[in-house]
Ligand SMILES: Nc1nc2c(ncn2[C@@H]2O[C@H](COP(=O)(O)OP(=O)(O)OP(=O)(O)O)[C@@H](O)[C@H]2O)c(=O)[nH]1
Ligand SMILES: [Mg+2]
C-alpha cells in the first residue's frame with residue numbers, strides 16, 4: 432500500500448504545534464479513536480495518524496504520514512459532503528486524519544483539519560444549478576492549502592522589460608486573499624536586457640511586496656528564494672504555463688525532478704507540462720553566500736492555470752490595490768464603488784494623478800468580475 436515513488440520524510444512537512452493541536456482536538460471531537468472496550472474484536476478502534484496531502488492528480492490523492500505514503504479515498508461521510516461542496520474536496524497541502532483499515536487497498540481520509548490559508552479560484556467548470564441567481568452560481572475551488580508563502584511568478588523576455596500587469600494584479604489579488612505572504616518572482620532574467628527596468632515596471636503593480644529577479648540559467652536569485660523556504664515553511668507557485676515554475680523547482684532542488692518544456696512562440700498550445708499539483712521537499716543546503724543553511728521547507732508545484740477567475744476576493748483586492756483602499760477613506764459614501772458616485776476619493780486621486788488611471792481601470796474590471804461571479 433505504501434507508494435514509494437517519493438519517500439516523504441514526515442518531519443519535513445511542516446507538522447507544527449498548531450497543526451498537532453488541531454489534530455488532537457479533532458480526533459477527540461469526532462470520537463474516531465475510541466473503541467468499544469472489547470479488546471480482541473476485529474473491528475476495534477481505527478489506527479489513526481496525521482498526514483498531509485502531497486499530490487493531487489487524476490488518481491486518488493496521495494498523502495504522506497509518519498508510517499509512509501498512501502493513496503487515499505474519502506470516508507463515506509466526507510465523500511457525500513464533497514460531492515456537493517467543491518471546497519470540501521482534497522487539496523494539496525491539506526492536513527488530514529488518516530486511517531488505514533486492514534485489507535483495504537487505500538488509506539481513508541477520516542477528516543480534514545481546518546485550513547489556515549488557501550489559494551482559491553472560481554471553479555472554471557462547475558456551477559451551482561438553476562434555482563440560484565446567476566450571480567450566486569459560482570463555485571470556489573481550493574488550488575492549494577496551508578501555505579505560508581506564495582510566489583507569484585512572471586517571466587521576463589528578450590523583447591521587452593514589461594510583464595502583463597493585469598495578469599500580475601489578478602494573481603496578486605488571489606495571492607493576498609489566500610492568507611499567505613506573497614512575493615513576486617521575475618524568472619528568465621538572463622533573457623532580459625535591463626532587469627532593473629523590469630523591477631521598476633513591475634513595482635507599479637506589486638503593492639510594495641518583495642520582487643526577486645531569478646534565472647535558472649545563471650542561478651541568479653536561487654539562493655535568495657531558498658532562504659525564504661526555511662524548515663517548517665510551505666511555499667507555493669502561482670503563474671502562467673511556461674513561466675518557468677518547474678524549472679525553478681529543479682534549480683532549487685539541484686536536480687531535474689520536474690518535467691519542463693520549451694515554450695512555443697507561435698501559440699501556447701501544447702503547453703501545460705505540469706499536470707499534477709504536488710508538494711516537494713527542499714533539502715537543507717549550506718548557504719553559499721553566507722552562514723547557516725537554506726531550504727528545509729516544502730514547495731508546491733502547480734500547473735499553470737488557464738482560468739484564474741476571482742472568487743470571494745474582497746480582502747485580496749484591497750491588499751493588492753492599497754493606494755485605492757487608502758483613497759477610498761475619503762469617499763463620501765461608505766459603500767462607494769468608485770465608479771459614478773459623487774465625492775469619490777478614488778476618482779479624485781485619479782484626477783490628480785496620484786493613482787494611475789490604467790491601474791484604476793483594471794481595478795474596476797476585477798471588482799466587476801467579482802460582482803458578476
Ligand atoms: N532562458 C531561460 N529559460 C527558462 C528559465 N526558466 C525556465 N525557462 C524555460 O522556460 C520553459 C518553460 O519552463 P517550465 O518550467 O516548464 O514552465 P512551467 O511554469 O512549469 O509551465 P507549466 O508546467 O506548463 O505550468 C522551459 O523551456 C525552460 O527551460 C530561465 O530562467 N531562463
Ligand atoms: Mg511546470
Ligand SMILES: [Zn+2]
Nearest residue numbers: 762767769775
Ligand atoms: Zn469612491
